[in-house]
Amino acid sequence: MAMNVNRTIQLEKCFLKDAARFRALAGTGCSPLSIRAWRDKLANLAQKGSEVYFAVCEGIDLGYVLVTNPFELTVWNIVYLSDSLFSEMPAACEVSHDGTADRAEPPTSDMLAAREVSRQLFRMDHKLYRADVYYSKQRKRQERGDDTARTMECSDDLLLFTGELEHSVFFSPELDDRQVAFISWDFGYIAVITNNRRDKIESIEFVRGHIAEYDVFIRKAAYFNGLVDNEGSVIPNICLEPTDHEPDILVKARQELARYLHHAHEPEIEYDFPHGTPFQQSVWKEVTKIPLGSIKTYSDLALLVEPDRKKAGRLARAVGQALSVNPLPILIPCHRVIGANRNLVGFAGGVDIKEYLLQMELWKVGLED
16 A cells, blocks of 8 residues: 655544444454454543554554553653554655754654654643653564564553563654744843744743743743753753754744844844734734834834824723733834833833843944944
8 A cells, every 4th residue: 555755644532432443453463352342442441541542644544552641640641552553654654844854864664653653642732741652573573584573462451562662752842843942141041932834933932930930832842951950940051052953944043133132133033923913913013113222112102003192092001911912022022112101111021131132222233243
């Protein structure tokens, strides 16, 4: 059965009603059992907190995946892959854009299967951080013509195999569609996050203090990069070198933000304009027009969004609320907006960062590199 290399697998949850479908994949090598018996096996697995998924490519079942959580940890799963999953994986699964194809040694079909299954599990559960994936060495022995290879057997609990296993470990930050670069600076880290296509920047966050204050994506990436201590506090002053397969947009972002911070050059980085209400987007668009080294007040912005002075007078607070949820600070420079009395207020990253950026721009703007 030939398949194009650009097709990838999808995972579909196996329910009790799918017992016959499951038997067709899991029953090989087992003594014949009724559909009811296989339904009981699925129920027993579910009672133990395990889940079964079908690995499917274009409507064809390639194999199945057993996901267990023996320690009841929401961030960690142990995953078993059925041996049948590998027969079509080299053709059915492409190497995604996480840099695997750039490595010195090409990944094996086993590794491709384990990697792609892990990627799908991470997509389905955003809390999941680590997946330990096990799969049988049986097929490898048979390919080598090893007569000592054991016959596939059926376990009541695992429904997979009892032979020797291979083991691979994957972490969600390395397989996530979005990628993040942590840039060290005087206030912890500037976290620059790509979109799912990895061709534009989606958001920027200032990361410092306790990691619990940030969303799960940032938390996992910070832990993965060794930026968090045992108490959950962000460890400052760690300079992370870019990886060999870092997306081009993150390489450019590092360069442009360095130019901005050192020489007050307006960063030129492609980004996805944020989603928001029409009012929020109108505020953000006006903020992008504020020149480097300049400032406007919330009232100034309100007048730009609503030319009617009477109506604009009631919008200053709403302008501030729109700026507080700006996901792209620096690129959409909301730090250049200040209070009517010239007070530095209303910056999600912290007033000290707002003051620093404004002072840096005012002193360095126009200076040569």
